Amino acid sequence: MTADRTKHVKMLAEFLRVPFSEDEENAGVPEEVVKLCSFENRKGLPVNSIGKADRIGGLLMKNSSFFRSGKVGDWRNHLTEEMANKLDCIVQEKLKGLGLAF
Structure with a gap:
């Protein structure tokens, strides 16, 4: 899957019965989905890199611990x-x- 992420995003969209239109594909929407969902992008989002999450039992964990x-x-x-x-x-x-x- 990691070798061709865009291909698998398209396959997933088809499986979910919401395939990309030809215009969306030409505009690079599948590639943008891959970019937005990338580990590097998600890890760098402020919500994921700062702050703490309250866990059961009152144990606080840094949000960055989840990555x-x-x-x-x-x-x-x-x-x-x-x-x-x-x-x-x-x-x-x-x-x-x-x-x-x-």
């Missing part, structure tokens, strides 16, 4: 091995019986 790079293996920068193992066990427990191999 991570999403790179493979980046969890090592945020979780300990013990935390990762515990999370793996929870996922396996919740998904057991679905025929998935871990």
